[in-house]
Amino acid sequence: MSNAYLLKDASSKKDVWKWLTEGVVKYASRSNLKWSDEDTLCEYFFGCFDGLVSTSAGKIDFSYAKIRGRGKGAKEKTSGADGLGILHISTDSTKLNGYFLFQAKKAKTERTRLTDASSACDRMLELTAASHLVVLLPDRAVWVGAMAGCAYQGADPMLTNIPYVGFPNFVMNQILSGLMVAPIEKPSFSYLLDKIDPVHIFGIDIINGNQRPVLREILMKEDMAELDALLSPTREVPQETQDEGSKDVEDHKECERVPQCNSYGNED
Numbered sequence: 001m002s003n004a005y006l007l008k009d010a011s012s013k014k015d016v017w018k019w020l021t022e023g024v025v026k027y028a029s030r031s032n033l034k035w036s037d038e039d040t041l042c043e044y045f046f047g048c049f050d051g052l053v054s055t056s057a058g059k060i061d062f063s064y065a066k067i068r069g070r071g072k073g074a075k076e077k078t079s080g081a082d083g084l085g086i087l088h089i090s091t092d093s094t095k096l097n098g099y100f101l102f103q104a105k106k107a108k109t110e111r112t113r114l115t116d117a118s119s120a121c122d123r124m125l126e127l128t129a130a131s132h133l134v135v136l137l138p139d140r141a142v143w144v145g146a147m148a149g150c151a152y153q154g155a156d157p158m159l160t161n162i163p164y165v166g167f168p169n170f171v172m173n174q175i176l177s178g179l180m181v182a183p184i185e186k187p188s189f190s191y192l193l194d195k196i197d198p199v200h201i202f203g204i205d206i207i208n209g210n211q212r213p214v215l216r217e218i219l220m221k222e223d224m225a226e227l228d229a230l231l232s233p234t235r236e237v238p239q240e241t242q243d244e245g246s247k248d249v250e251d252h253k254e255c256e257r258v259p260q261c262n263s264y265g266n267e268d
Helices: 010-034 038-047 075-079 117-125 146-151 167-175 188-196 224-229 244-253
Strands: 051-054 059-067 083-090 095-106 131-136 141-145 198-202 205-207 210-212 218-220
Touching: 010 038, 010 051, 010 167, 038 059, 038 083, 038 095, 038 131, 059 075, 075 117, 075 188, 095 117, 095 188, 117 131, 117 146, 131 146, 141 146, 141 167
Parallel strands: 095 131
Antiparallel strands: 051 059, 059 083, 059 198, 083 095, 131 141, 198 218, 205 210
C-alpha cells in the first residue's frame, strides 16, 4: 500500500468511481417504487452507498443517520437537515473522520420547485458550514452546496436557478477530498448531535476514536445521552435485537461491496 491519499492514484479513483456510479444506477432502477414519499426515497438513495468500500489505497466507510422530520418537536424543522452523513477514510498514512448535514429534495425535472430549500440551507448553515442540498431526480442525483442554495433570493428555487454538480463528481472532488466535511470531535460533534437528534446511525462505531463499521447492525438510540455515550472511551458496542430497523439494514446489505477496477468515467 502506498503512502498516497486514497484518491491520489488512478486505481483507487477507478474503484471509488465504480462504487458511486453503480449506486446511482441501483437508485435509478427502483426510484419510481419509492417516489411517493420523499423520506423513503432519501433513505433508499443513501442506502445504496452505505457501507465499507475497499480500494487499492485504503478504505472508505460511509454511514448516515436520519433526522426525524415529522411529529411534534421534529428536529428537521429547526435544523433544516434531513440527515447526517458520516465519512471515514483510512490509509496507511491518512485518517479522515468527518460528517456533513444534508437536506434532500425530490424533483421530477430541473424545473421543479424545491420547496423551502433556501430556508433549509440557511438553518443548516447555522449549525455547520459542511451542509448540502441533495436533489433526487428520477434517474440521478445532483448536489448543491448549502451556501449556494441559500444565496437564491426566493424561497423555492429550481435547479435552473442554482449551481449544482452531479453526485459522483461532487462526492469524489469535494466530500472524499475532505473539503466539504467537518471533523468528528468533541465537543462540537456532541453539540451537533444534540441539535439534530438523529433517529439511528447505520454501521458506525466511534468508540475510543476508532471508526469502523459495525457490520450492518443498527445502533438505535433512544435519546441524545445514548448517542453522546458513543463518544465515551469506555463505552461497549451494544448488541441490538432484531427489530423493524434491522430489516432496513438487511435491505442495505446488497449495497455493500468491494469494487473491482473499472475504467474511470466522467459525468456531465
